[in-house]
Amino acid sequence: MRMNGQNYRTIWPDSDGRRVHIIDQTRLPHHFETRILEDYPAAATAIKNMVVRGAPLIGVTGAYGLALALSHDPSDVSLQRAYHALLETRPTAVNLKWGLARLCSAVAALSLKERAAAAFMEAGRIAEEDVAACDAIGDHGAQLIKEQAKNLKRPINILTHCNAGWLAAVDWGTALAPIYKAVRLGIDLHIWVDETRPRNQGASLTACELLGENVPHTVIVDNAGGHLMQHGLVDLVIVGSDRTTRTGDVCNKIGTYLKALAAYDNDVPFYAALPSSTIDWQMRDGVSEIPIEERDPREVTHISGRQSDGACVEIELTPRGSNARNFGFDVTPARLVTGLITERGVSAAHEAALIKLFPQHT
Numbered sequence: 043m044r045m046n047g048q049n050y051r052t053i054w055p056d057s058d059g060r061r062v063h064i065i066d067q068t069r070l071p072h073h074f075e076t077r078i079l080e081d082y083p084a085a086a087t088a089i090k091n092m093v094v095r096g097a098p099l100i101g102v103t104g105a106y107g108l109a110l111a112l113s114h115d116p117s118d119v120s121l122q123r124a125y126h127a128l129l130e131t132r133p134t135a136v137n138l139k140w141g142l143a144r145l146c147s148a149v150a151a152l153s154l155k156e157r158a159a160a161a162f163m164e165a166g167r168i169a170e171e172d173v174a175a176c177d178a179i180g181d182h183g184a185q186l187i188k189e190q191a192k193n194l195k196r197p198i199n200i201l202t203h204c205n206a207g208w209l210a211a212v213d214w215g216t217a218l219a220p221i222y223k224a225v226r227l228g229i230d231l232h233i234w235v236d237e238t239r240p241r242n243q244g245a246s247l248t249a250c251e252l253l254g255e256n257v258p259h260t261v262i263v264d265n266a267g268g269h270l271m272q273h274g275l276v277d278l279v280i281v282g283s284d285r286t287t288r289t290g291d292v293c294n295k296i297g298t299y300l301k302a303l304a305a306y307d308n309d310v311p312f313y314a315a316l317p318s319s320t321i322d323w324q325m326r327d328g329v330s331e332i333p334i335e336e337r338d339p340r341e342v343t344h345i346s347g348r349q350s351d352g353a354c355v356e357i358e359l360t361p362r363g364s365n366a367r368n369f370g371f372d373v374t375p376a377r378l379v380t381g382l383i384t385e386r387g388v389s390a391a392h393e394a395a396l397i398k399l400f401p402q403h404t
């Protein structure tokens with residue numbers, strides 16, 4: 043997708059196939075910088091520190107991380123060490139485990155000599171499949187937007203939370219892909235962008251993406267959604283997901299559940315958009331089973347931004363001595379979810395409907 047007038051993906055291998063390039067998302071929106079990953083500890087650090095983030099992208103980065111490990115040392119010991127180091131970086135998004143497991147099974151039966159090249163090939167395939175899945179999510183979701191917009195004599199207002207755009211995937215994104223495709227269909231729309239404290243993925247990343255693609259949008263504080271819905275200013279909510287159970291419970295960035303409650307109370311359709319790599323087919327009850335990441339309280343007590351002189355700085359928000367806790371995600375029960383937009387079509391948020399689209403998981 044476009045940023046500063048140029049097309050990018052979020053991750054790409056070197057032409058020699060032994061290094062991996064990423065966009066440093068901690069520097070956005072004020073600076074666009076890329077980084078090079080040369081080994082698996084660098085990939086693990088990039089995931090942990092959210093230099094790359096978003097469920098689909100961390101799945102792909104994890105796979106490339108294993109490929110980097112195998113290019114330095116193709117042994118089983120090296121593979122296992124890198125697998126565990128990468129897996130423990132972030133616990134909630136299931137795409138990470140999925141990407142790592144897929145890479146491991148692609149190389150397990152190969153000779154040591156064959157492993158690194160095969161691993162890079164497989165990581166590349168995972169990345170391409172993610173692009174194709176997000177592209178298809180975009181097409182299915184755009185039809186849904188078209189349907190919702192058809193009787194409106196004004197732009198359709200869509201609210202989104204966090205960043206589930208192309209920066210969270212390899213290209214297109216999940217929740218934002220339908221929006222990008224709808225714009226290409228000529229649908230008149232406007233996006234409400236939740237700022238998404240504490241890391242502000244909405245205010246910094248979603249806004250930056252939408253600006254790059256010339257999509258009309260307005261950034262709002264996280265608590266504004268309910269008020270907007272009560273006043274008829276939201277026609278549709280589309281969010282992403284970090285893990286969705288086979289029963290349709292949607293885990294997503296903290297604050298999503300409150301948006302779903304407000305949407306339910308105001309009869310606003312609430313959709314989650316996700317590739318099937320985000321579905322945890324082993325889990326049934328999202329609230330009790332999905333591990334919720336708790337991050338450094340400093341992300342709550344401090345905030346970063348650009349000063350008028352252009353320098354990016356971090357400042358303290360809370361009084362010293364106050365405790366803070368930083369829960370990364372919450373779970374929206376399936377009963378509050380109107381539907382799931384997947385690469386195979388839009389499904390009701392329950393097991394039978396999901397299995398109909400993905401019968402291999404019966």
Ligand code: MRU
Pocket residue numbers: 095096097098203204205206207210211216243281282283284294295370
């Ligand atoms: O903590 P992050 O930024 O990695 O959070 C993940 C997300 O971007 C969101 O929860 C998103 O809505 C789902 S990932 C497409």
